Amino acid sequence: xxxxxxxxxxxxxxxxxxxxxxxxxxxxxxxxxxxxxxxxxxxxxxxxxxxxxxxxxxxxxxxxxxxxxxxxxxxxxxxxxxxxxxxxxxxxxxxxxxxxxxxxxxxxxxxxxxxxxxxxxxxxxxxxxxxxxxxxxxxxxxxxxxxxxxxxxxxxxxxxxxxxxxxxxxxxxxxxxxxxxxxxxxxxxxxxxxxxxxxxxxxxxxxxxxxxxxxxxxxxxxxxxxxxx
Numbered sequence: 001x002x003x004x005x006x007x008x009x010x011x012x013x014x015x016x017x018x019x020x021x022x023x024x025x026x027x028x029x030x031x032x033x034x035x036x037x038x039x040x041x042x043x044x045x046x047x048x049x050x051x052x053x054x055x056x057x058x059x060x061x062x063x064x065x066x067x068x069x070x071x072x073x074x075x076x077x078x079x080x081x082x083x084x085x086x087x088x089x090x091x092x093x094x095x096x097x098x099x100x101x102x103x104x105x106x107x108x109x110x111x112x113x114x115x116x117x118x119x120x121x122x123x124x125x126x127x128x129x130x131x132x133x134x135x136x137x138x139x140x141x142x143x144x145x146x147x148x149x150x151x152x153x154x155x156x157x158x159x160x161x162x163x164x165x166x167x168x169x170x171x172x173x174x175x176x177x178x179x180x181x182x183x184x185x186x187x188x189x190x191x192x193x194x195x196x197x198x199x200x201x202x203x204x205x206x207x208x209x210x211x212x213x214x215x216x217x218x219x220x221x222x223x224x225x226x227x228x229x
Contacts, residue, residue, distance in 0.1 A: 002176060003063075005145055005166040012067045013040050013053070018074045024050060027089065028166075028175060029141040033195040035173040036106065036142060038068070039085055042077075050085040051077055055173045056103050076101070089142055143201065152207045153180050153193070155214045160185055163208060167192065178208075179223045185214075190223040 005026060013020040021042040028035050037052040059069035081096045083089060091107075098105045151163045161182040166175050177192040199211040210217070 001170055002167045003170055004179070005168050005175075006149075008061075008068075008168075010066070011061070012065075013038075014067055014069045015072050015074050015077060016070075019045070020051075020070065020072075020074065020077060021045065023068065025144060025146045027052070027142050027144055030143050030195075030198075030201055031141045033175040035168065035175070037089075045074075046078065049082065051080060052083055052085065052089070052097060054098070054101070054103055054106075057101070061170070072101070094142075148201070148208075150206070151201070152205075153217075154207055154209045155212055155217055156210060157213050160214055160217045164190060180217070180220075182217075186218065191217060191220040192223050193217065193220060 008023050009025065011023045013023060021040045024039045024041040026035050026039065027037040035055055037054060038058070040051050040053055042049050042051060053070055053072070057070045057072055059071060061068045080100055081093065083093045083097065094107075095105065097103075145166060149163055149165065152159055153161050153163060161180045163178055164181040165179040167177045167179065168174075169176055175195060177194055180191050180193050182189050182191060193210070197210045197212045197216075199209045201208050
């Protein structure tokens with residue numbers, strides 16, 4: 001089933017032996033449009049520290065109870081590398097985290113069975129080759145869903161609205177579409193835009209650029225809140 005990403009914010013996260021905190025946001029990569037990390041707000045348990053959890057560690061969520069389970073213990077999480085999620089997440093940070101938990105690195109073609117497994121599921125993308133130099137730099141393709149929400153959307157012939165939310169496939173953590181609020185242009189109509197229409201994201205301009213025309217966007221499927229949670 002496909003679900004709105006922001007409907008998951010605030011869900012409770014359960015370790016195998018206790019409560020870890022709540023879902024704060026997600027990081028995705030804009031090469032494959034796949035969720036790479038859930039960001040958990042730990043509250044008073046770890047003095048408000050935010051932690052990164054790979055979908056590899058997630059069990060099947062309980063949508064009715066609004067909870068996620070993870071196959072980690074509280075002690076494991078307490079001892080995990082401390083990564084400042086308010087700053088760019090660098091490749092060496094990701095590598096340290098994956099090494100600590102012994103997860104197969106997705107940037108090396110790592111694959112884990114279970115919920116959220118496929119590292120490169122969509123659109124026929126080839127797995128990018130990561131050079132040793134890039135491993136020491138910030139990951140240019142790792143994006144915060146909180147930051148990208150609100151970005152302006154530009155078709156090839158003009159602005160058409162802004163990013164309101166992301167649809168998530170709860171079987172493999174891919175992002176099959178973005179929810180775009182067209183604002184005054186289409187009287188507030190909300191449409192679904194496929195990531196393979198996106199040419200680029202610009203951090204500085206807080207904008208998403210499409211390789212499609214406004215007419216194509218106008219003919220896109222509507223977001224239906226009755227069909228999509």
